[in-house]
Amino acid sequence: MTKNRVVGVIGLGHVGAHVAYSLAVQGIADELVLVDQNQQKLQSEVQDLRDAAAYLPHRVTVRPGDFADLGECDVIVNSAGKIDLLRGNHDRVKEMDFTIPAVRSYTEKIKASGFDGVVINITNPCDIVTRELALGLGLPKGRVFGTGTGLDTSRLLSALARQTGIDHKSITCYMLGEHGNQQFAPWSCVSFRGMPLDKWAQTDERFRFDREALQKESIGGAWVTFSGKNCTEYGISTTAARMVHIVLHDEKAIMPASMELCGEYGESGLFAGVPCVIGAKGVEEVVELPLTDEEKAKFHACCEGIRHNMEHLKEL
């Protein structure tokens, strides 16, 4: 009998519930172990997901758990948080006063469960919380990473697909840096199945667009979604589900993720959004894009911004 693929989700709010649903609907997980400090919310989400199971194309079992039950998971998705703290201000760092102590409160419990898999962090501020989890859990390098600029890259892919008429899956592009206000698109690395953007732009006007405007659209997309529903759900849950799929199938796929930098891009001591080779061991390699000098400077500025935000850790 083949081993069941067991995925744990911590925090069953807007994001965690949608992650669990995506994993169930896409048949990515065989078993879901759900954990939330709000027991009523947890029971409700478990019930609702179980109600869906009979008509899903793949068999999935769903159960409520505690941190002690996470030891058997192959992958844990962390999405605990308090999204209401972002109402009225567009800065994910504002959630840090809640999310850092929250994560610290259960890191030891995850360790005590005997967990030895991969952790994918969504909780904001994503780069800083991912680092906190990685330090606390002490798993081998790469086993804890964040969705980082994965979602922001999805937004850029969507904008580029609408602008050019070329399908998302034929486009290579990245948002790099912070999953936050300090991120940017390195346009020199954008290509359409091997043909660089600049080359297309020489002959086709659909590829001669306002790059600043598209970048702004990708960075601001979160707040367009947030403004009408006070959360974001579909984009992030699909991003995380894709990452879980990559890990469980040992795909060695390249995707932007929040990963520790140890000299790559001339940076160290922090987690930031960069392209990564992801497989069964989590992030197995950071891909160093051939950035222009101007793009390198932008990347360093993003890292300085993350470092500035990390200063607040001293007060927590």
Ligand SMILES: NC(=O)c1ccc[n+]([C@@H]2O[C@H](COP(=O)([O-])OP(=O)(O)OC[C@H]3O[C@@H](n4cnc5c(N)ncnc54)[C@H](O)[C@@H]3O)[C@@H](O)[C@H]2O)c1
């Ligand atoms: N990285 C990204 O791209 C991205 C995108 C969207 C949201 N987010 C982040 O994801 C997180 C969750 O967002 P949301 O909209 O679901 O928030 P939410 O407030 O709706 O839900 C958070 C859930 O976490 C639970 N929780 C809080 N502390 C906990 C703890 N100590 N132990 C167990 N459960 C705990 C709460 O009970 C709640 O059910 C937030 O930090 C948000 O900013 C990140």
